[in-house]
Amino acid sequence: MRDVFEGIKEFWKEFRRIKSGMVGLILLIIFVLIVIFEPFLLAYPETNERWNDITYWQDLPMNAPPVWAARGYPASETLKPVDFSTEGTYLDSLDFVYNFDYSAPPDDLIIALDYPVPPSTFLSISIEIPGKGTITIPSKQLPYGTSLRIPLARDSDFRNAMRAIDPYKNQMDALFSQKGEYRINFLFVHNDAEFHEALKDVRINVLGKAHGLLGTDAYRRDLWSGVVAGMKWALIIGVVTAVITVLIGVFFGITSAYFGGWIDASMQRVYEVVVSMPLFPLMIVIAAIYESSIWLIILLMCLFFWAGIQKTVRAIGLQIKEETFIEASEGFGASSRWILLKHMFPLLLPYALAEMALMVPSAIVYEASLSLIGLGDSTIVTWGQILGAAQISGAVINNLWWWVLPPGIAIVLVGMSFAFIGFALDTIVAPRLRTL
Amino acid sequence: MNWRYVARRILAGFLIYVLIIFIYSCIFNAVLEETARANIEEQIMQEMMGLRNVTPEQMANYRENRRAELYDRYHLNEPVFQRIIWRTIDTITFNYGRATSMRSASQSQEARDIVFEALPNSILLFTTDILISFTIGLFLGLKNAQKPGSLTDRSTSIGALVSMGLPSWWLGMVFMMIFCYTFKIFPTGGIHSVPLPQGIYYYLDILYHMALPLITLVVIGFWGNAYIVRNLAVSALQEDFVTSARARGLPERKVLYGHTLRTISPAVMTMGVLMLLGSIGGNLIFEGIFSWPGLGRVYWVALQQNDIPVLVADLSITTGIFIMGVVFLDLIYGFLDPRIKAGD
Amino acid sequence: MMLDVKDLRVYFYTRNGVVHAVDGINFGIKKGETLGIVGESGCGKTTTGMAIMNMISRPGKIAGGSISIDGREISSLTETAMRKEIRWKKVSMVFQGAMNCLTPTYTVGKQMVETIVYHTRMEEEEALEIAKKYLAHVGLKEDVVRRYPHELSGGMKQRVVIATALLLEPELVICDEPTTALDVIVQAQIINLLKRLKKELNLSYIFITHDLSIEAEVADRLVVMYAGKIVELGTNEHIYGKEPMHPYTQKLLASTPRLREKVDELDFIPGTPPDLLNPPSGCRFHPRCPYAFDRCREEEPDLIEIEEGHRVACWRVR
Numbered sequence A: 001m002r003d004v005f006e007g008i009k010e011f012w013k014e015f016r017r018i019k020s021g022m023v024g025l026i027l028l029i030i031f032v033l034i035v036i037f038e039p040f041l042l043a044y045p046e047t048n049e050r051w052n053d054i055t056y057w058q059d060l061p062m063n064a065p066p067v068w069a070a071r072g073y074p075a076s077e078t079l080k081p082v083d084f085s086t087e088g089t090y091l092d093s094l095d096f097v098y099n100f101d102y103s104a105p106p107d108d109l110i111i112a113l114d115y116p117v118p119p120s121t122f123l124s125i126s127i128e129i130p131g132k133g134t135i136t137i138p139s140k141q142l143p144y145g146t147s148l149r150i151p152l153a154r155d156s157d158f159r160n161a162m163r164a165i166d167p168y169k170n171q172m173d174a175l176f177s178q179k180g181e182y183r184i185n186f187l188f189v190h191n192d193a194e195f196h197e198a199l200k201d202v203r204i205n206v207l208g209k210a211h212g213l214l215g216t217d218a219y220r221r222d223l224w225s226g227v228v229a230g231m232k233w234a235l236i237i238g239v240v241t242a243v244i245t246v247l248i249g250v251f252f253g254i255t256s257a258y259f260g261g262w263i264d265a266s267m268q269r270v271y272e273v274v275v276s277m278p279l280f281p282l283m284i285v286i287a288a289i290y291e292s293s294i295w296l297i298i299l300l301m302c303l304f305f306w307a308g309i310q311k312t313v314r315a316i317g318l319q320i321k322e323e324t325f326i327e328a329s330e331g332f333g334a335s336s337r338w339i340l341l342k343h344m345f346p347l348l349l350p351y352a353l354a355e356m357a358l359m360v361p362s363a364i365v366y367e368a369s370l371s372l373i374g375l376g377d378s379t380i381v382t383w384g385q386i387l388g389a390a391q392i393s394g395a396v397i398n399n400l401w402w403w404v405l406p407p408g409i410a411i412v413l414v415g416m417s418f419a420f421i422g423f424a425l426d427t428i429v430a431p432r433l434r435t436l
Numbered sequence B: 001m002n003w004r005y006v007a008r009r010i011l012a013g014f015l016i017y018v019l020i021i022f023i024y025s026c027i028f029n030a031v032l033e034e035t036a037r038a039n040i041e042e043q044i045m046q047e048m049m050g051l052r053n054v055t056p057e058q059m060a061n062y063r064e065n066r067r068a069e070l071y072d073r074y075h076l077n078e079p080v081f082q083r084i085i086w087r088t089i090d091t092i093t094f095n096y097g098r099a100t101s102m103r104s105a106s107q108s109q110e111a112r113d114i115v116f117e118a119l120p121n122s123i124l125l126f127t128t129d130i131l132i133s134f135t136i137g138l139f140l141g142l143k144n145a146q147k148p149g150s151l152t153d154r155s156t157s158i159g160a161l162v163s164m165g166l167p168s169w170w171l172g173m174v175f176m177m178i179f180c181y182t183f184k185i186f187p188t189g190g191i192h193s194v195p196l197p198q199g200i201y202y203y204l205d206i207l208y209h210m211a212l213p214l215i216t217l218v219v220i221g222f223w224g225n226a227y228i229v230r231n232l233a234v235s236a237l238q239e240d241f242v243t244s245a246r247a248r249g250l251p252e253r254k255v256l257y258g259h260t261l262r263t264i265s266p267a268v269m270t271m272g273v274l275m276l277l278g279s280i281g282g283n284l285i286f287e288g289i290f291s292w293p294g295l296g297r298v299y300w301v302a303l304q305q306n307d308i309p310v311l312v313a314d315l316s317i318t319t320g321i322f323i324m325g326v327v328f329l330d331l332i333y334g335f336l337d338p339r340i341k342a343g344d
Numbered sequence C: 001m002m003l004d005v006k007d008l009r010v011y012f013y014t015r016n017g018v019v020h021a022v023d024g025i026n027f028g029i030k031k032g033e034t035l036g037i038v039g040e041s042g043c044g045k046t047t048t049g050m051a052i053m054n055m056i057s058r059p060g061k062i063a064g065g066s067i068s069i070d071g072r073e074i075s076s077l078t079e080t081a082m083r084k085e086i087r088w089k090k091v092s093m094v095f096q097g098a099m100n101c102l103t104p105t106y107t108v109g110k111q112m113v114e115t116i117v118y119h120t121r122m123e124e125e126e127a128l129e130i131a132k133k134y135l136a137h138v139g140l141k142e143d144v145v146r147r148y149p150h151e152l153s154g155g156m157k158q159r160v161v162i163a164t165a166l167l168l169e170p171e172l173v174i175c176d177e178p179t180t181a182l183d184v185i186v187q188a189q190i191i192n193l194l195k196r197l198k199k200e201l202n203l204s205y206i207f208i209t210h211d212l213s214i215e216a217e218v219a220d221r222l223v224v225m226y227a228g229k230i231v232e233l234g235t236n237e238h239i240y241g242k243e244p245m246h247p248y249t250q251k252l253l254a255s256t257p258r259l260r261e262k263v264d265e266l267d268f269i270p271g272t273p274p275d276l277l278n279p280p281s282g283c284r285f286h287p288r289c290p291y292a293f294d295r296c297r298e299e300e301p302d303l304i305e306i307e308e309g310h311r312v313a314c315w316r317v318r
């Protein structure tokens, strides 16, 4: 036990000397933290479950660049009432303030409340345009039974009111012709005491020309949330595939090396057949014909990737076999399984670890490639799928860089961190293997 | 290296190909028969529309007879195992059946024509890429091996590690955004301009269309090569025979490009062919980004149109090329390394 | 003097510190003479040979002293001049572990011819004839030129390497343990071959080995090295004739089995060779020396001539 501890300490001392390895490790720690704190990082908590559900994203702008890249443009935001007053029981008035200081108007203002509207509820809206007076949109009856949702830009009464101000402009341009403080007042007339309570939560979603940390895509999805949600899947795909693959490869290699003879020969034939199949095209066809799922993709990668390492393992295994101590334990009648496990596996473990880390980038890229052509698992959010959506929606043609760059950079960074770690492990392990 | 060995290796490759096609046939037979039956029904329908002056009874009869006839021709009446064997034989002889919706440029409906038409384009793009990446990698790698630990050497290692996890198609998308849509330097995809230029311009036009895909592939590809060559050369340069060659007064040029390179050449060639296999294994779909009409794009289009026969045809051809690569790798190795004796 | 080495120092600047592999040695060789260098593993023999070829590679460096060949100081030569005029033309070397010194992917003929052609601008056919001539000299058949190294036995490879060393008729051949990996019979054959070639071609040798019984056969004079320093230098007479003067040489001789002589037990030198990163103070042999006294631990003994041509570095010998 003490030995193991000393060994790890020694290993860590060597590892720390390799700069790129440390960079990889630090990156990896950051990634793991992102996964752990995902609920706090997601701007939209149901991102994971409702990524492909358009209704979840309907209150977001379409193809909006990130806020930091579009200074001077209105960002998406949610306005809460600054004042809530009641004139009589069934007459509620709410005041909102919107500071407009941008060179272009927001795309829309959506009035929303997640509470079923009772029958015969009326709403009248008035908006005070700074320095220009107040416009009033005539009172109208709200559709009842559902939650409240009025996108102003698509509301005919509002459009008419705007046309009256400036018939040649589109309604939002007409409304936001002035910079300054816009005061918006809602007057609800209803006859439901509980609704009165709920009205405090009425909000205005401003559909900005810019949105969040990474903008939105053509389906109005918040890309920051998507990229954050994709992190765990990248790690799962990479790590699960790498671990299983390397275990298969190591066991295949040492079994083949240890038994030799016809077992070795036939195992090597199996290997030859496996390496002769082009994995990715095969995955395309299988995923196209049978229903794709993340576990099918991982399974297929595991069934093929091991071939990449078994040759080296077998060579090392043959070398270990020559070592006298295995012959010695054979003399004492140890069973072959015991020999394999007790002697060969621990010796190969460091090598296996290095190989695992080096395999992660490929696994992530394979999944992303399948997702790109629409064969991913549509029940989860992966970076490949975000890029696949970008590809079919013409993000490249429209220069929507905030859609194309972040998921790809994320893929590269995660791959890079594992590659760096694997490289460092390999640097430590390779000379040891040579002196085996 | 003798011809018996070459012949044996090629034969072994062919047998593996047959075996793999058999495995494919087992996996995909059910789906392919479904489309085959649908094709037959459609064919009969069309034939019947051409019939004149027949009673409904005759119609039904005709349908039954034709169906039996065609099922017979396509072996659909035989037991499953035999159907799979027939499928294997058909696939090996390039009889992939008819595409469900795709057409080749010459309007052929045969899956074979669609795939064969795409093949040369893929070969053109990927062999050019490999030649360039390989050459850059070779010289950069040897250069780095002379000064291990230098700035270029370390940057190359880092580049190689980063490129491991860098999807070529993503870089393609980024480059396209920059060089085709922001700065309009390169065409936005395809292989030809419209109208088709004539004479020498025809080839220049292809080159122009190939430039950006090629740059993308090379930018990703050469790091790994340089890194591998560098590692091979660094360990070769520590060998006694290198010290010995230097002691004989030979200039560094002869030591590096002669003794060292010649000795690592089997491994270097292996790397080259492995790179080709890597392209086939993972890079093919890259073509879709640039609408490059090769095997990889056929996968995209066949997927969109759910054209299973074309998909399977494409897969079979890809596999064939892949195996040819593996066999070529073995032969080259045996040819370059005098220590490998024929037969082992 | 054909070769004159003065106060040569070769240091390796490793990550863990500076290794003083060769630390101030002096010796010379006359034309036609064989100088033996003996010493335990790691004492700097190969390094000395490499320094003479000016082929110390990183992290090593010639840190001081001078080497002159035929009166030309090698540190004043450019790398090109060194390569064209000295290496192989004047001084060639049979490397330790000659087995691995042949390029595995070149035929024997190709590597020999390449060397001749580069240095003499001769036609390839002519060069091939010369290669064959020297192969014949070392007792190999002509068809060896077409073979690859892996197709030769160890002894044959060793002969090829020796033949290659002679191609340009150098004046000095440095033989670094040319027989260590070979069996006794082949060993004897190679030794006899080297002796014959020396007479026929009037060569000088530096003959490096840790086997004193071989040195007795081939060397005219002998250098005994310990931890990067020369501890004793003298003719064969001085070393083997009477009792050698330096305690280390005595121990070395006592631990060498002699032919036709039965010993009850071979002596061995207790302790381990010193760590060249931090060599012991004073006489470097003192931790293992049975005669060590106080002065040995504090002051380093110089190499003092105690009789004509016999120098010893030991306080006890004063």
Ligand SMILES: Nc1ncnc2c1ncn2[C@@H]1O[C@H](COP(=O)(O)OP(=O)(O)OP(=O)(O)O)[C@@H](O)[C@H]1O
Pocket (backbone or CB within 6 Å): C012, C014, C019, C021, C039, C040, C041, C042, C043, C044, C045, C046, C047, C048, C058, C059, C060, C096, C210, C276
């Ligand atoms: N490249 C190097 N880096 C660091 N130290 C080195 C290097 N080459 C040699 N040395 C050190 O220099 C010393 C002398 O080495 P050298 O090869 O000359 O010994 P040697 O006398 O030839 O030994 P042997 O009989 O084993 O061949 C050794 O202690 C060795 O550790």
Ligand code: SF4
Pocket (backbone or CB within 6 Å): C246, C247, C248, C283, C284, C285, C286, C287, C289, C290, C291, C292, C293, C296, C301, C313, C314, C315, C316, C317
């Ligand atoms: S100087 Fe002293 S320690 Fe060194 S060899 Fe002589 S007696 Fe021994």
Ligand SMILES: [Mg+2]
Pocket (backbone or CB within 6 Å): C045, C046, C047, C096, C176
């Ligand atoms: Mg040595």
